Amino acid sequence: MIEIIEPFHVRLKKALSARGMSQTELSKAANIREGTISHYATGYAKPKKDRLVLIANILKVNPTWLMGLDVPMDLESDVQNFKEHVMEPFNAQFTEKNKPASTFEELRVAYARNRNKLTKEERMKLASEILRDEDI
Numbered sequence: 001m002i003e004i005i006e007p008f009h010v011r012l013k014k015a016l017s018a019r020g021m022s023q024t025e026l027s028k029a030a031n032i033r034e035g036t037i038s039h040y041a042t043g044y045a046k047p048k049k050d051r052l053v054l055i056a057n058i059l060k061v062n063p064t065w066l067m068g069l070d071v072p073m074d075l076e077s078d079v080q081n082f083k084e085h086v087m088e089p090f091n092a093q094f095t096e097k098n099k100p101a102s103t104f105e106e107l108r109v110a111y112a113r114n115r116n117k118l119t120k121e122e123r124m125k126l127a128s129e130i131l132r133d134e135d136i
Contacts, residue, residue: 003069003070004067004068004069005068005069005070006068007043007068008040008043008046008047008052008066008067008068009040009041009042009043009046010043010068011061011065011066011067011068012040012041012055012066013041014073015056015059015061015066015073016041016059018059018061018073019059019060019061021059023037023038023041024037026055026058026059029058030051030054030055030058032051032054032055040055052066052067060074060075061073061074061075062074062075
């Protein structure tokens, strides 16, 4: 389960302080209205993903950290932290039934269950994808 350690607005204030940047400076750098930045900083509003990433890039902080997760503030290990704290818990919530087929037998069963729903062209395309030369 993904756990938010601190809300976005608290992390935003910490990042601004750590980088010696004011809300006005961030507003200008991000081309976001000062009032909107103020709403983010007070917790009245939260940015959408694209703005969160923009703000994180300007402040040179890990976007995952800025979202409030328990990861380092700096960007060095961003990819590993994203995998570990976001993707792995996300993937873990799926049952075996929902996981992609990983063995020949699972593929065969999935095909058998759905073959009547596929056109002949779709079946041929699926077969050619499964039997690509580089996989043989």
